[in-house]
Amino acid sequence: MGTRDFMSLALKEAAAAGTRGEVPIGAVISLNGDIIAASGNRTRELNDPTAHAEICVIREAGSKLGSERLMNCDLWVTLEPCPMCASAISFARIRRLYFGADDAKGGAVVSGARLYTLPTCHHAPEVYGGFGEAEAATLLKEFFKERR
Amino acid sequence: MGTRDFMSLALKEAAAAGTRGEVPIGAVISLNGDIIAASGNRTRELNDPTAHAEICVIREAGSKLGSERLMNCDLWVTLEPCPMCASAISFARIRRLYFGADDAKGGAVVSGARLYTLPTCHHAPEVYGGFGEAEAATLLKEFFKERR
Numbered sequence: 001m002g003t004r005d006f007m008s009l010a011l012k013e014a015a016a017a018g019t020r021g022e023v024p025i026g027a028v029i030s031l032n033g034d035i036i037a038a039s040g041n042r043t044r045e046l047n048d049p050t051a052h053a054e055i056c057v058i059r060e061a062g063s064k065l066g067s068e069r070l071m072n073c074d075l076w077v078t079l080e081p082c083p084m085c086a087s088a089i090s091f092a093r094i095r096r097l098y099f100g101a102d103d104a105k106g107g108a109v110v111s112g113a114r115l116y117t118l119p120t121c122h123h124a125p126e127v128y129g130g131f132g133e134a135e136a137a138t139l140l141k142e143f144f145k146e147r148r
Numbered sequence: 149m150g151t152r153d154f155m156s157l158a159l160k161e162a163a164a165a166g167t168r169g170e171v172p173i174g175a176v177i178s179l180n181g182d183i184i185a186a187s188g189n190r191t192r193e194l195n196d197p198t199a200h201a202e203i204c205v206i207r208e209a210g211s212k213l214g215s216e217r218l219m220n221c222d223l224w225v226t227l228e229p230c231p232m233c234a235s236a237i238s239f240a241r242i243r244r245l246y247f248g249a250d251d252a253k254g255g256a257v258v259s260g261a262r263l264y265t266l267p268t269c270h271h272a273p274e275v276y277g278g279f280g281e282a283e284a285a286t287l288l289k290e291f292f293k294e295r296r
Contacts, residue, residue: 047210049217049239050203062195069197083256083263084239087232091197105268108231112268113261115231120253120260 006030006076007098007132013040013053014078014139020045024139027053027077029061029070029094036073037061053077054085058092069093078136080107080129086115090123097125100136154178154224155246155280161188161201162226162287168193172287175201175225177209177218177242184221185209201225202233206240217241226284228255228277234263238271245273248284 006028013026017040029037037060042051054077061070074096075089080103087108089097099109108115109127116124154176161174165188177185185208190199202225209218222244223237228251235256237245247257256263257275264272 043216047214047216048207049210049241050198050206050236051216055198058198059196062197066195068191068195068199082235083231083261084235085232087230087235087256088198091232093197108235108261112266113231113256113263115261118260 003098003131006035006074007078007100009035009038010053010076010078010100011132011135011139013038014136017041017053018139018143024143025053025077025079025136027057027075029057029073029075031061031065031070031073036064036070050084052082052085054081055088058088058094062092071095074098075125076131078132079103079140080109080111082106083108083113083115089125090116090121093123094125096128098128098131100130100132101140102129102133151246151279154183154222155226155248157183157186158201158224158226158248159280159283159287161186162284165189165201166287166291172291173201173225173227173284175205175223177205177221177223179209179213179218179221184212184218198232200230200233202229203236206236206242210240219243222246223273224279226280227251227288228257228259230254231256231261231263237273238264238269241271242273244276246276246279248278248280249288250277250281 018024022041037057039056078100166172185205187204226248
């Protein structure tokens with residue numbers, strides 16, 4: 001599978017999350033071209049404020065691989081990660097981070113705290129933004145428009 | 149129960165985590181004077197890089213209370229939270245955060261990114277540092293000394 005396929009799956013997970021009443025964000029973890037984990041946001045379903053899509057896939061991948069360090073794994077997510085998820089991605093030793101839309105209000109990679117640029121950051125993934133950006137942003141806009 | 153009792157329990161959870169080979173950090177969540185959740189770090193046990201003590205108690209409390217927002221809950225932790233945990237504490241709407249030792253290298257409350265001071269932070273808890281500081285710092289120092 002290629003870059004476009006992984007982000008397509010993340011977008012599908014985002015849309016599915018939206019239909020469940022969750023904020024429509026989706027994430028995928030791949031290793032050597034295979035999908036290890038895929039999830040949308042699940043904070044409402046699980047009554048768990050930490051159950052962002054990125055955290056869900058990191059937990060699933062760690063459990064599957066039997067390690068808290070996801071060496072050589074790449075993470076795909078439809079929106080720029082928040083500080084919680086950006087930090088978790090660093091702890092998990094994710095190799096490459098691909099994300100869709102920037103999040104000027106809530107992001108912490110290219111926006112806000114820009115955590116990977118801090119001198120105290122032990123591990124920063126390679127970062128690639130703008131994948132599936134338009135579709136990811138549209139999903140979020142429509143979701144919040146319906147709720148206002 | 150009072151402030152000192154909650155931090156004592158967090159310190160016990162920290163010490164217990166250390167004896168299990170986890171980084172010795174512990175956390176407690178209280179509501180109206182009762183303990184809702186208590187845990188130490190469990191990243192190794194669960195193969196989950198997100199299983200810091202604070203995340204573990206937030207997940208436990210959310211599950212118990214049936215809500216992703218822990219209204220009126222206070223969180224006690226032996227070390228200044230990292231960006232992942234500081235952000236999760238904000239999402240969980242924790243009312244008051246009490247922590248032990250500052251963490252100049254990994255903290256994100258009074259150190260590093262100081263996340264609660266960012267204009268994009270939606271909810272900042274009241275923050276009280278320095279509770280049980282000496283004991284919390286000693287636990288960590290001894291843990292890492294044994295491993296070097």
